[in-house]
Amino acid sequence: MKRDSRLSSVLHALLHMAEHDGPMTSEALGLCLGTNPVVVRRTMGLLREAGLVAAARGHAGGWRISADLRTVSLRQLHEALGEPAIFAIGNRNETPDCLVEQAVNAALDHAFEEAETLLLKRFAAVSLADLAGDFARRHAARRAAQE
Template sequence: MDARLSRMLHLLIHMGQMDRPLTSEAAATMLGTNPVVVRRTMAGLRDAGYVRSVKGHGGGWSLNSGLETITMLDVYRALGENRIFALGPADPQPACLVEQAVNGSLADALHEAEGVLLRRMADVTLADIAADFTRRLPAADPA
């Protein structure tokens, strides 16, 4: 899994707290990247129906629904992620029986771990993450 998921979760939560569209340029500044990269990445989220784009003055990216309706898994899938872990066998078709056994055990463990992670991602909404952010804010000084 590359950093696109965490970067887009970050961006979507900011968008959920904004009262106006977020331009690709402003998003790129937030993420320390290029606006073209933002537009390309956001296209998958738009195609999945989670965001919309408006062209012209005052335009930019907006959420199509509230943060409570979008899960981490939704974003993961919309980004076209297909591989959770970068681990894998050194040789997928080994002649060595020991390496075959290692590959089998590794594949079983990775498959099980992927299932656990995907189920957890399906349970966490962007609103849950935003609430965690709010809890982390320092308490306002009453004085």
């Protein structure tokens, strides 16, 4: 089953944007992400609707972050992307009258709800600034190791 990696891709793009002086084009972000610029524009459009990025046209145009990194959480980004399914696993619903299937689904539903609640709570506690800080530390450590 294919995983939805849009949140990871958006975080990757936003961290590149945060490190870049000035706006970044969809083409440049597409190169960073290994994807088509059309995919970048479609995804960034969702973030623009949420007020997290802005776009400028023209020669010096491109995408830029319009929100404070300290106030943007992973949960906000997840919501801006349309709240894709958290888990790629789910219940079997082939025979809804089957009592075994009902018992299994009830147990799984409860576990899924608990896990999703915990994960979304964690998403709310992590900001873009947290990720940018972690990246900066990793980048500095790599530079120091190469010297």
